[in-house]
Amino acid sequence: xxxxxxxxxxxxxxxxxWQAMAETGEDGKIVAGGHSLIPMMKLRLASPxxxxxxxxxxxxxxxxxxxxxxxxxxxxxHHQIEASDLLKLLCPLLPETxxxxxxxxxxxxxxxxxxxxxxxxxxxxxxxxxxxxAEIEARSAxxxxxxxxxxxxxxxxxxxxxxxxILTRIRVPAVHAHTGQAYLKLxxxxxxxxxxxxxxxxxxAESGVVAKLAVGLTGAGAKAVRxxxxxEVLSGKxxxxxxxxxxxxxxxxGMELNGDLYASAEYRGHLARVYTRRALAKALERARGTA
Amino acid sequence: MTIEGTYxxxxxxxxxxxxxxxxxxxxxxxxxxxxxxxxxxGSFQAVLKIGIGAVKGTYHGRIELADVIPPESYRMxxxxxxxGGFVKGEGTLNLSENGQGxxxxxxxxxxxxxxxxxxxxxRLVQATARQVVNQFFQALVHQM
Numbered sequence: 317x318x319x320x321x322x323x324x325x326x327x328x329x330x331x332x333x334w335q336a337m338a339e340t341g342e343d344g345k346i347v348a349g350g351h352s353l354i355p356m357m358k359l360r361l362a363s364p365x366x367x368x369x370x371x372x373x374x375x376x377x378x379x380x381x382x383x384x385x386x387x388x389x390x391x392x393x394h395h396q397i398e399a400s401d402l403l404k405l406l407c408p409l410l411p412e413t414x415x416x417x418x419x420x421x422x423x424x425x426x427x428x429x430x431x432x433x434x435x436x437x438x439x440x441x442x443x444x445x446x447x448x449x450a451e452i453e454a455r456s457a458x459x460x461x462x463x464x465x466x467x468x469x470x471x472x473x474x475x476x477x478x479x480x481x482i483l484t485r486i487r488v489p490a491v492h493a494h495t496g497q498a499y500l501k502l503x504x505x506x507x508x509x510x511x512x513x514x515x516x517x518x519x520x521a522e523s524g525v526v527a528k529l530a531v532g533l534t535g536a537g538a539k540a541v542r543x544x545x546x547x548e549v550l551s552g553k554x555x556x557x558x559x560x561x562x563x564x565x566x567x568x569x570g571m572e573l574n575g576d577l578y579a580s581a582e583y584r585g586h587l588a589r590v591y592t593r594r595a596l597a598k599a600l601e602r603a604r605g606t607a
Numbered sequence: 608m609t610i611e612g613t614y615x616x617x618x619x620x621x622x623x624x625x626x627x628x629x630x631x632x633x634x635x636x637x638x639x640x641x642x643x644x645x646x647x648x649g650s651f652q653a654v655l656k657i658g659i660g661a662v663k664g665t666y667h668g669r670i671e672l673a674d675v676i677p678p679e680s681y682r683m684x685x686x687x688x689x690x691g692g693f694v695k696g697e698g699t700l701n702l703s704e705n706g707q708g709x710x711x712x713x714x715x716x717x718x719x720x721x722x723x724x725x726x727x728x729x730r731l732v733q734a735t736a737r738q739v740v741n742q743f744f745q746a747l748v749h750q751m
Contacts, residue, residue: 345661353661359727361691362661434660437734472734473660538734572737576730 319357326369333370333482334457340366346482347371348391348430351422352439376429376484379403388486390429394418397428406490409497409515413444416501418508429483432468435475435539437574438509442469442540444499446532447515450488454481462487472538494527495519496602500595501535502587504578510535511579512587514543514567516599518555526550531595536588537571545569546592555600564593610698610736611715614744618751620702623710624678626747627700636746638739641665655687659735662728664691678702683716692722712744 325340327333337344345364347353348371356362370376376391379400386406388397397403398414417423417431417440431441432452445452446469451462454477468476477483491497501513512535521527529547534540549563567588575581616623626632630651634643639656646652650671657664668687675681680701687694698716705711720732 356661360723361728362663364661438730472731472738473662474738538738574730574734576733578730 317358320363323366328372336368349425349427351426352434385487385489390483391427394423394426407488409444413440413499433483435473437538438535440513443513443515443532443534446542447517447530448488453485455484456480469539492519496599498595498598500591512536512591514591514595516595518599518603520603525554536573536584543567560596564589567592608718614712616748617709620678620710636743638742664689692724695719
């Protein structure tokens with residue numbers, strides 16, 4: 317449980333961080349809270365020669381309201397998000413998701429940006445980020461760009477970030493009226509990661525039909541995905557119980573499911589359908605203001 | 608662990624077969640392949656550098672083809688090891704015309720993964736294998 321030796325860099329500005337990245341090239345690895353990377357280093361699954369710790373770049377730590385949305389700095393810890401009054405009011409899905417991550421120690425140190433850059437297939441944030449249709453800012457020495465959540469997760473632990481880019485901010489829209497959000501997961505008993513996790517963001521029209529629905533699913537496949545088939549079954553329709561069942565039944569349509577020692581692919585598929593059904597019901601209750 | 612699937616390539620079966628039998632094409636298509644050389648016994652020696660996210664490793668392996676029936680099928684035996692553990696597997700590839708001038712490749716195999724990766728990264732093994740296979744076929748198509 318002792319990592320291989322590495323050289324430690326701790327830039328205090330983004331400029332210094334980019335410079336360190338340019339100097340260390342593919343032997344360098346950025347670390348934020350270190351709660352994904354350091355355990356992998358201790359297991360020697362990862363052995364970067366250089367660690368570039370961006371934890372001292374203060375400007376990446378803030379959560380603030382901006383143009384009708386909320387901007388979250390990449391270094392915001394899970395706990396900071398869990399405890400944010402602003403987010404509880406404007407985007408309660410994020411505090412709810414944060415409260416489901418790991419344990420207190422992990423939430424105190426781990427960051428949203430670190431988790432998203434690592435892109436573990438069973439991490440919690442990707443489901444919420446997809447359901448919120450959030451945007452992710454990537455900055456390099458040459459400029460900044462916003463990446464849509466749907467384009468961000470490329471494959472297993474692979475994101476749309478370029479090697480010279482740092483994930484700096486996440487932008488989420490504030491909730492509309494008549495909107496309910498929910499994140500439900502089954503915790504892996506040892507690691508706390510999601511066996512499956514389902515995030516739902518559901519808006520009802522005045523008439524009671526589903527005006528807008530986005531469902532993010534994590535833990536089931538190689539990467540988190542939008543459960544598009546579920547959204548299609550419900551969009552524009554009255555969310556009756558039978559229709560919720562019908563929607564949840566297609567939660568893993570078109571997906572290649574992960575199997576491992578703890579849960580077969582078949583079992584994961586079952587879990588995904590059950591948790592999708594429950595998350596839809598919870599979001600609906602909240603959208604109706606009855607929860 | 609079972610790895611199986613199908614892949615469609617918009618090229619004639621004969622072309623696909625030639626690429627699958629050519630060490631140069633394979634070397635270019637295998638993700639992170641640093642070396643692929645024929646050995647005297649008809650097998651191939653390979654060095655692959657596989658990196659997924661923070662997990663990177665160099666693997667040395669041996670690939671052997673058997674029951675080669677051109678241009679339809681062969682069996683492939685793979686053995687490899689690196690700092691992260693070892694992999695051992697056997698599988699078959701079947702090629703067939705898909706009726707639209709293209710070729711369907713069906714593959715299925717069994718692989719055993721052991722060592723460090725298997726003990727601590729077990730939940731990532733299957734998804735990793737799938738990603739490597741997909742990258743391989745995409746890169747192969749790219750050459751045609």
